[in-house]
Amino acid sequence: MSTEPNPSEQTEAVVSDFIREIVAADVASGKNGSAVVTRFPPEPNGYLHIGHAKSICLNFGIASEHSEGRCHLRFDDTNPTREEIEYVHSIQEDVRWMGFDWGVNQFYASDYFEKLFQFGLELIRSGRAYVCDQSAEDFKRDRGTPTVPGTPSPWRNRTVDENLDLFQRMRAGEFPDGARTLRAKIDMGSPNIHLRDPGLYRIRHAHHHRTGDQWCIYPIYDYAHCLSDALEKITHSICTLEFEVHRPLYDWILQQLPVPAHPQQIEFARLNLSYTVLSKRKLLQLVQEGLVSGWDDPRMPTLAGLRRRGYTASGIRAFCKRIGVTKYNGLTDIALLEYSLREDLNKKALRTLAVLRPLKVEILNYPEGQVEQLEAINNPENPEAGKRLLPFSRTLYIEQDDFMEVPAKKFFRLIPGGEVRLRYAYILKCEAVIKDADGAVIELKCSVDLDSKSGGPTAGRKIKGTIHWVSAAHALETEIRLYDRLFTVESPDGDSEGRDFKTFLNPRSLETIPNAKLEPSIVQASPDQSYQFERLGYFQMDAKDSKPGRPVFNRTVTLKDSWVKTG
RNA sequence: UGUCCGAUGGUGUAAUGGUAGCACAAGGCCCUUUGGAGGCCUUUGUCAUGGUUCGAAUCCAUGUCGGACAGCCA
Numbered sequence: 001m002s003t004e005p006n007p008s009e010q011t012e013a014v015v016s017d018f019i020r021e022i023v024a025a026d027v028a029s030g031k032n033g034s035a036v037v038t039r040f041p042p043e044p045n046g047y048l049h050i051g052h053a054k055s056i057c058l059n060f061g062i063a064s065e066h067s068e069g070r071c072h073l074r075f076d077d078t079n080p081t082r083e084e085i086e087y088v089h090s091i092q093e094d095v096r097w098m099g100f101d102w103g104v105n106q107f108y109a110s111d112y113f114e115k116l117f118q119f120g121l122e123l124i125r126s127g128r129a130y131v132c133d134q135s136a137e138d139f140k141r142d143r144g145t146p147t148v149p150g151t152p153s154p155w156r157n158r159t160v161d162e163n164l165d166l167f168q169r170m171r172a173g174e175f176p177d178g179a180r181t182l183r184a185k186i187d188m189g190s191p192n193i194h195l196r197d198p199g200l201y202r203i204r205h206a207h208h209h210r211t212g213d214q215w216c217i218y219p220i221y222d223y224a225h226c227l228s229d230a231l232e233k234i235t236h237s238i239c240t241l242e243f244e245v246h247r248p249l250y251d252w253i254l255q256q257l258p259v260p261a262h263p264q265q266i267e268f269a270r271l272n273l274s275y276t277v278l279s280k281r282k283l284l285q286l287v288q289e290g291l292v293s294g295w296d297d298p299r300m301p302t303l304a305g306l307r308r309r310g311y312t313a314s315g316i317r318a319f320c321k322r323i324g325v326t327k328y329n330g331l332t333d334i335a336l337l338e339y340s341l342r343e344d345l346n347k348k349a350l351r352t353l354a355v356l357r358p359l360k361v362e363i364l365n366y367p368e369g370q371v372e373q374l375e376a377i378n379n380p381e382n383p384e385a386g387k388r389l390l391p392f393s394r395t396l397y398i399e400q401d402d403f404m405e406v407p408a409k410k411f412f413r414l415i416p417g418g419e420v421r422l423r424y425a426y427i428l429k430c431e432a433v434i435k436d437a438d439g440a441v442i443e444l445k446c447s448v449d450l451d452s453k454s455g456g457p458t459a460g461r462k463i464k465g466t467i468h469w470v471s472a473a474h475a476l477e478t479e480i481r482l483y484d485r486l487f488t489v490e491s492p493d494g495d496s497e498g499r500d501f502k503t504f505l506n507p508r509s510l511e512t513i514p515n516a517k518l519e520p521s522i523v524q525a526s527p528d529q530s531y532q533f534e535r536l537g538y539f540q541m542d543a544k545d546s547k548p549g550r551p552v553f554n555r556t557v558t559l560k561d562s563w564v565k566t567g
Numbered sequence: 568u569g570u571c572c573g574a575u576g577g578u579g580u581a582a583u584g585g586u587a588g589c590a591c592a593a594g595g596c597c598c599u600u601u602g603g604a605g606g607c608c609u610u611u612g613u614c615a616u617g618g619u620u621c622g623a624a625u626c627c628a629u630g631u632c633g634g635a636c637a638g639c640c641a
Contacts, residue, residue, distance in 0.1 A: 202639035
């Protein structure tokens with residue numbers, strides 16, 4: 001008996017990484033009572049993208065691999081000036097779509113504002129924090145630089161009582177924005193800038209999407225995040241590499257306060273994808289400047305965009321598994337994402353015949369008015385997907401690209417006098433080429449080998465090429481959108497000459513085909529079903545712009561094409 | 568002349584002192600009523616120099632290169 005796992009078991013096999021090893025060791029040693037509690041902590045200031053998917057798969061994945069594990073969804077909503085409720089909803093939808101469930105564990109950093117304020121008072125009482133009256137400019141000047149130590153604020157040695165009074169009056173709204181901050185008293189000479197008396201609270205008279213006008217002071221990330229983690233008794237607080245230098249501050253704050261837990265912060269490398277930008281700031285810019293149609297534009301690397309384009313959650317999950325988790329800051333080839341997607345779509349997509357750029361074909365020896373219903377396979381990779389009928393008649397459309405009057409080398413599709421097989425139908429022979437006044441080919445007069453239909457006496461004849469087709473009288477006209485990468489260079493945001501990332505936008509990232517011809521069965525299409533238009537690629541019905549009887553299809557990704565044009 | 572982190576084929580990763588392996592990409596072949604899928608094969612790698620060791624991608628030292636950090640953003 002073979003003990004080798006079957007392929008499907010292999011794809012489900014859990015792959016480990018350095019973070020999972022840490023978690024497993026902690027569980028084994030009984031640390032945290034062997035509990036595993038992670039969290040995914042987005043700021044609701046933009047849509048989630050493929051980079052977040054990596055973090056979602058990591059945090060929810062680790063939690064699901066431990067029997068009592070759980071992962072919290074926590075909105076890091078400490079900056080009311082950029083956060084919106086629309087983003088909260090989109091984040092919830094996207095995490096669910098990715099296939100994860102946070103159950104009752106949905107939280108907001110703003111849930112903890114009162115506790116955080118009390119902790120602030122506590123820090124003041126113990127002499128670990130003070131109210132500083134410096135302006136932002138002075139604060140910046142005195143902070144020093146990575147190589148030059150900072151100098152202490154003149155307000156550093158206020159009395160506890162004065163600090164307590166001032167902090168409470170900050171909360172009460174007595175001071176304008178920016179007039180004062182609460183600062184931790186740590187070490188202005190520290191080689192780590194984040195330990196040079198970092199700000200903990202700032203004054204912002206702004207309306208918060210959850211707490212309304214209840215607060216006019218808001219905690220800063222470094223202060224709110226570690227305490228939120230601790231209050232939720234997170235065991236492993238997983239974040240990206242840029243927070244590595246913040247870790248001493250994370251630990252310092254928790255050490256000063258009577259918190260119920262001290263989570264371990266672990267950093268990993270964020271995803272960088274070739275030909276893509278993955279920064280919320282830049283994505284927001286594309287949206288705001290109208291360079292894309294919105295956060296869910298199918299060219300966007302957002303989960304909403306990818307979903308609309310036709311990417312599947314399982315394909316994205318497979319990609320995340322494939323790229324692994326390390327501390328190496330690299331650039332992942334987008335081909336890896338596309339491979340993961342094709343692999344998934346190949347198993348799921350319903351095959352369809354569609355002609356993007358129609359060329360009319362009249363079959364001279366096929367009876368006028370006759371219609372045959374030919375059997376076609378919905379998915380050769382999955383017999384359970386069944387079969388369908390395809391109408392065939394005297395007048396067809398084939399792809400313009402599938403005919404060449406003067407064939408290139410190794411072109412084995414239709415040529416004058418040559419034969420090609422029509423998928424699921426007959427062997428077709430080109431008898432004559434009709435051109436317009438400008439010499440452009442506008443129609444082909446053909447004949448068909450009437451014995452060559454699938455199962456017929458000459459069906460087995462050796463014919464080099466097989467092309468797709470659609471019966472003209474039965475075709476459904478639709479709009480098809482062909483997408484290409486949004487940027488023309490590998491690293492659009494890493495330009496050494498300081499050029500803006502928008503310089504590299506691909507002007508041909510979208511091509512619209514207004515009148516493609518599709519086989520009639522496609523009227524039943526749904527935006528939840530993946531399709532493969534044979535020989536062309538994977539397509540998804542657009543959930544937004546499709547109308548009854550006139551669907552719009554987005555090209556998700558092309559088929560891998562091993563035919564390279566010569567000459 | 569700061570602190571922290573990192574470096575394995577073109578790309579992403581594995582090997583946890585004991586045969587450098589996998590996937591993608593690239594190339595070749597077979598098969599095919601999708602130039603898809605599938606099958607087989609090939610090319611290419613431990614940043615450098617020392618040290619420890621019977622044995623080093625792994626441990627140590629030094630160097631080189633790369634990244635993060637100077638928001639009252641997260």
